[in-house]
Amino acid sequence: MSRAFLPSVLTANDLFEGDVVYLTASGHWSRAHGDALLFQDAAAAGEALAAAQAQPARLVGPYLAPAQSGPQGPRPVHFREGFRARGPSNYRYGKQAQGMCRP
Amino acid sequence: MYAYSTFDHQFLKTRNAQFRAQVERRISGALTEDEFKPLRLMNGLYLQLHAYMLRVAIPYGTLHSAQMRQLAEIAERWDKGYGHFTTRQNIQFNWPRLRDVPDMLDALAEVGMHAIQTSGNCVRNVTADHFAGAAADEIADPRPVAELLRQWSTDHPEFQFLPRKFKIAITGSPNDRAVTRAHDIGLRMVTRDGAQGYEVIIGGGLGRTPVIGKVLAEFLPQDDLLPYIEAILSTYNSFGRRDNKYKARIKIMVNELGLDEVRARVDSRFKTLRAEWGGADQAVLHDLRAAFAPPAFRSAPTAAYDAAYAYDPVFRSFADTNLAAHRHPDYAIVTISLKAHGATPGDATAAQMRVMADLAAEFGHDELRISHEQNVILPHVHKSDLPRVHATLQAAGLATANIGLISDIIACPGMDYCALATARSIPVAQDIAQAFRARELDIGAMKIKISGCINACGHHHVGHIGILGLDRAGVENYQITLGGDGTETAALGERAGPGFAYDQIIPAIDRLVTAYLALREGAEESFIDTFRRLGPKPFKDALYQTGGRADAA
Numbered sequence: 001m002s003r004a005f006l007p008s009v010l011t012a013n014d015l016f017e018g019d020v021v022y023l024t025a026s027g028h029w030s031r032a033h034g035d036a037l038l039f040q041d042a043a044a045a046g047e048a049l050a051a052a053q054a055q056p057a058r059l060v061g062p063y064l065a066p067a068q069s070g071p072q073g074p075r076p077v078h079f080r081e082g083f084r085a086r087g088p089s090n091y092r093y094g095k096q097a098q099g100m101c102r103p
Numbered sequence: 104m105y106a107y108s109t110f111d112h113q114f115l116k117t118r119n120a121q122f123r124a125q126v127e128r129r130i131s132g133a134l135t136e137d138e139f140k141p142l143r144l145m146n147g148l149y150l151q152l153h154a155y156m157l158r159v160a161i162p163y164g165t166l167h168s169a170q171m172r173q174l175a176e177i178a179e180r181w182d183k184g185y186g187h188f189t190t191r192q193n194i195q196f197n198w199p200r201l202r203d204v205p206d207m208l209d210a211l212a213e214v215g216m217h218a219i220q221t222s223g224n225c226v227r228n229v230t231a232d233h234f235a236g237a238a239a240d241e242i243a244d245p246r247p248v249a250e251l252l253r254q255w256s257t258d259h260p261e262f263q264f265l266p267r268k269f270k271i272a273i274t275g276s277p278n279d280r281a282v283t284r285a286h287d288i289g290l291r292m293v294t295r296d297g298a299q300g301y302e303v304i305i306g307g308g309l310g311r312t313p314v315i316g317k318v319l320a321e322f323l324p325q326d327d328l329l330p331y332i333e334a335i336l337s338t339y340n341s342f343g344r345r346d347n348k349y350k351a352r353i354k355i356m357v358n359e360l361g362l363d364e365v366r367a368r369v370d371s372r373f374k375t376l377r378a379e380w381g382g383a384d385q386a387v388l389h390d391l392r393a394a395f396a397p398p399a400f401r402s403a404p405t406a407a408y409d410a411a412y413a414y415d416p417v418f419r420s421f422a423d424t425n426l427a428a429h430r431h432p433d434y435a436i437v438t439i440s441l442k443a444h445g446a447t448p449g450d451a452t453a454a455q456m457r458v459m460a461d462l463a464a465e466f467g468h469d470e471l472r473i474s475h476e477q478n479v480i481l482p483h484v485h486k487s488d489l490p491r492v493h494a495t496l497q498a499a500g501l502a503t504a505n506i507g508l509i510s511d512i513i514a515c516p517g518m519d520y521c522a523l524a525t526a527r528s529i530p531v532a533q534d535i536a537q538a539f540r541a542r543e544l545d546i547g548a549m550k551i552k553i554s555g556c557i558n559a560c561g562h563h564h565v566g567h568i569g570i571l572g573l574d575r576a577g578v579e580n581y582q583i584t585l586g587g588d589g590t591e592t593a594a595l596g597e598r599a600g601p602g603f604a605y606d607q608i609i610p611a612i613d614r615l616v617t618a619y620l621a622l623r624e625g626a627e628e629s630f631i632d633t634f635r636r637l638g639p640k641p642f643k644d645a646l647y648q649t650g651g652r653a654d655a656a
Contacts, residue, residue, distance in 0.1 A: 013150055015129070016130075016202060017154065017201075018150055018154035018155040019154060057130070057131075060150055077577070078577050079577065079579060080518060083153075083518055084153065087153055088153065088519035088520055089527060089529070093153075093198065094153045
């Protein structure tokens with residue numbers, strides 16, 4: 001029996017920058033977690049993941065990361081995804097410095 | 104120091120051109136990520152949480168001022184203006200863009216540096232005592248042998264696909280500053296009947312299965328060293344496990360075969376290899392010894408040092424903590440702390456790198472070292488120059504007088520950068536350094552080492568206090584180990600008990616420190632000595648506040 005599907009965003013690293021990207025509802029890849037499309041069912045998420053895996057010239061390592069909806073768009077569930085969405089805690093580099101990170 | 108030969112330069116040029124073409128093919132889509140990943144890793148390029156990371160080798164932790172200046176240039180031009188010095192004497196750039204990496208590698212090659220074999224299942228950067236060639240307690244400079252091993256292991260066709268990564272450390276001093284007992288091979292220079300040789304230690308390592316290395320050969324004549332190392336690698340390559348990544352390090356092979364059986368197999372292989380080498384290694388080593396000849400030390404009065412020490416309390420504090428005894432009585436070894444209170448352990452800005460390079464050029468016989476403890480060393484400074492060196496360091500924010508103290512913490516990058524991490528390390532180190540700043544001189548010698556996952560890049564097993572960050576049900580949790588030691592009296596720390604939440608780690612360390620201060624037999628007895636005298640119980644009682652109940656029981 002497979003585990004119950006948790007609402008998830010589809011994320012990867014950008015091939016050129018290495019930066020974290022998220023699939024949006026319009027099919028584009030955004031740098032902001034809040035822009036991400038929150039998949040509610042496993043089938044649609046699985047299809048989107050397979051499609052992302054077929055874009056090796058843009059993306060590295062796409063995967064589904066559980067998230068929850070919030071007033072500013074989806075929010076990470078796990079703290080690791082929180083750091084990916086924000087940047088490191090010792091310097092203000094990464095998304096937090098680029099206005100890509102919403103509280 | 105060793106200067107690259109024409110062969111070395113040509114090798115790097117070819118290799119860098121190959122990688123440039125590989126990057127272009129990745130960008131064009133001709134290579135998939137699965138095809139490209141092993142190629143980029145062979146050239147030190149990782150993909151971490153937020154960006155790529157380029158890990159550059161600093162062989163045996165030695166570099167000269169032009170190399171340090173080039174690292175500064177690379178940090179500014181292609182990264183975010185800083186670099187992170189690691190526990191394997193490497194430097195990591197945390198924000199390169201894929202398209203820029205070939206240019207970064209070309210810039211490194213200009214000063215005889217590269218990122219080859221800083222990843223992958225091969226012989227990694229050979230590390231050495233960061234005081235090599237300068238320490239008063241040294242039998243001989245281990246770096247000619249380290250360079251011999253670097254040349255031999257770089258692109259060695261037989262050892263590019265070992266069962267797992269392989270780390271070698273070497274020291275020429277009886278006081279082990281290179282953590283030799285926590286390496287796949289540790290080499291300690293020893294003498295017997297007036298002859299120099301090596302104690303060969305095998306199968307040490309930290310990570311998920313921490314092991315203190317075992318002595319494979321008590322005294323190996325130095326002429327036999329390279330064929331013997333090759334025999335160990337060859338034996339490991341043949342008999343190390345490849346079925347399970349977590350059982351693939353040589354320490355597992357030693358455990359499963361037994362030390363005597365490993366010794367027999369190595370000895371058998373050695374007999375063949377010794378004859379095959381025919382002394383070629385010794386000819387190279389002879390030339391390398393000349394390359395590492397000590398600089399022409401200057402004889403001059405040390406009055407400027409004596410006066411500053413007597414009258415300037417800030418300088419005196421720096422001298423008391425950050426200087427070590429040099430082989431020449433008029434010289435000192437200066438350790439520059441990259442552990443300013445609240446800063447990221449091991450980070451230096453490009454401006455700071457240039458200051459250190461300038462100091463090395465003007466006052467330090469053009470030599471710099473990176474320590475596995477993530478500090479920078481000026482190994483040869485005449486004592487009369489120390490006040491000026493100190494003043495320059497002060498102006499650059501590099502004069503923190505805390506070497507060997509509680510704020511001189513080793514910390515891996517942890518979850519702020521590393522894709523493997525299970526919790527953060529850096530902010531824990533920053534907070535500890537700040538919290539104990541006012542008391543650190545009273546606390547005295549203390550080694551805290553922090554890893555953000557069980558791979559133990561932060562050496563937590565050999566910290567007097569080790570901290571291991573884990574993910575417990577989606578929350579950062581920190582285990583504490585006590586009594587570890589990375590020196591010649593190496594010991595693995597013992598896990599104290601249940602872990603602590605992120606916001607409980609400072610109070611936990613505070614209880615340990617408070618207990619130590621109450622238990623020690625005077626300020627001369629360090630934390631580790633007190634721990635060894637009393638055992639873990641009073642420290643665990645303090646940590647878990649169980650003393651009262653235990654006494655009542």
